[in-house]
């Protein structure tokens with residue numbers, strides 16, 4: 001597809017609930033040099049825990065590494081003990097916010113509706129949502145993968161216009177591949193990515209569908225990244241475990257160049 005050439009690959013490290021602030025700073029010190037030497041053909045994003053955002057924002061000044069938060073609330077302020085809002089994250093230098101990660105859907109009651117509300121708050125604050133979708137093993141085995149993923153994409157994008165969506169990042173993360181070492185094959189990933197892009201074409205238009213970047217996530221490692229990232233509709237990776245080691249993460253970024 002001609003549009004693929006216009007999509008700059010995006011590799012993001014989702015650190016989940018890992019790394020204290022000193023550990024986060026140490027990892028970034030190692031990563032900075034490794035990633036800088038790879039040029040700017042790939043956009044590189046780090047999603048540390050909330051508490052490390054401010055220190056990393058300072059540490060990353062001038063570095064070609066963007067920051068993402070792992071979640072945010074949909075209200076901009078108020079009586080929501082323990083929550084963090086989108087305007088607060090902008091202040092800390094976040095360009096992206098991950099919304100709807102399967103761990104949040106599984107453990108924290110996230111629904112298609114709340115994912116949509118969070119994505120709206122992210123957009124309203126001037127950041128870009130990285131919207132996660134993906135089926136469970138039971139859903140895949142019941143041949144419901146595309147139905148589930150399409151429902152999640154439609155739900156997350158409710159109320160958005162084409163001009164908003166064109167800049168969004170979606171992440172296809174099959175739940176059975178997350179943290180299991182069991183990666184989707186490149187063919188399985190490409191099938192779902194192409195289906196998502198087809199849906200975007202139906203919901204909006206071909207131009208918009210051609211611009212949305214769709215990451216794959218789920219046990220992406222240095223030894224499988226090139227194969228996955230070589231698929232025509234795979235525009236990057238959302239990396240969990242392997243993003244906690246500078247050498248592994250840099251190798252995955254390199255595979256995207």
Ligand SMILES: O=C(CO)COP(=O)(O)O
Pocket residue numbers: 014101173177178179180181217218219220238239240241242
């Ligand atoms: O959930 C993920 C990224 O958001 C993937 O995690 P792993 O790379 O550890 O499988």
